[in-house]
Amino acid sequence: MQPLTKQSLLSLLQTQQPPCLSLYQPTHRHHPDNQQDRGRFRNLVRHLEESLRQKYPSRDIAALLEPFRDLADNSLFWNHTRDGLAVLACPGNLSLFTLQRSVPELAVVADRFHLKPLLRYVQSADRFQVLALSRDRIRFFEGNRYALDEEALPSDFPTQLEQVVEPPAATPGVSIASSNAGVGSPKIVLGHGEGQADLDTEKFFRAVDRAVIERFSKATGLPLVLAGLTENQAVFRRVSQNPLLVESGVNSNPWAISVDELQRRVWQVMEPHYRSRLQTLKDNYHAAQVRQSATADLADAARAALAGRVGTLLIEAEKVLPGVIDRTTGAIRFGELNSPEIGDLLDDLAELVLTTGGEVVVVPSERMPTTTGLAAIYRY
DSSP states (O other): OOOOOOOHHHHHHSSSSOOOEEEEOOOOOOTTGGGGGHHHHHHHHHHHHHHHHHHHHHHHHHHHHHHHHHHTTHHHHHHOOOSSEEHHHHHTTTEEEEEEEOOEEEEESSSOOOOHHHHHHHHHOEEEEEEEOOOSBBEEEESSSSSSOOOOOTTOOBBGGGSSSSOOOOOOOEEOOOSSSSSSOOOEEEEOHHHHHHHHHHHHHHHHHHHHIIIIIHHOOEEEEEEOOHHHHHHHHHOOOOOTTTTSSSSSTSSSOHHHHHHHHHHHHHHHHHHHHHHHHHHHHHHHHHHHEOOOOOOHHHHHTTTTTTEEEEEEOOOOEEEETTTOOOOOEEEEESSOOOOEEHHHHHHHHHHHHOOOEEEGOOOOSSSSSSSEEEEE
């Protein structure tokens, strides 16, 4: 599996070698609901096989479907799913994503990947990341207003103090003891000195900060919330260089509360920032509209997006406008969603904006500044 970021989405938007197989499925986290997920997945793979035989009869279908069938046989994977699953494959390429939102069930074979569900997932405005820390260890999470999941970190990621700071040399009269203050509490270094312990903590936090920036923050652009005791947060904030670090955090020992409780407290921190960001986007749209540098008209926005003029695009979360945008002229053709060549115009527009370097934000309907399903702000 791989992290789903704007960059990975952009790479999937590039021209791929057909046939491109796209499978989406809602999944379940817990027993007994997840017992049916693997069977539904096998059914979707059969749909892919039927489509391949119709559209690409001369291809090696068994080889194309092999990664899907391997996944179907992976019991460990099916015991650790989230709320949604996306599997995208073409010759020589496989992308697998587990999602914190449910997605509509879909299995389609085409010349390009079907990316609408991933696009809306990546661009949703309520996503965030969480760094839980004590003086000598960390955990890292990603979530949204509904879910929070711990991320598996690579072996070279500094998750513990001992990976960054050499333990003091054993000398007579110096020993290291464990505190009885609970999980996540600092070790007591007898004879080591409080000043040195503080310097060690700062060194550890600097290493963690660099690793988070390089591995997560640069790739996702998501806000980062700290969870930890007040004194530990103060040290981390003093040394951090992360511009995405949220000013307030969860002031609690993150090892002493459940993940569900941590998610609830983090969302209490994030909700005002989320609402403030959406209000700023609305204000920016209205200000640009006064300067005649914005539009809520789909046809105008499509032409501007094709020309690379749209800097920011807001699209309404639940709105669907069936149709197709001509990617050479920007012309719009409306249609019915049950037609195989018809998609969602708003998602097509979002793809155009992303591929020309613009920003796309999926916004709840009650927070949209327009009633047309879109609000585009021009670069010039």
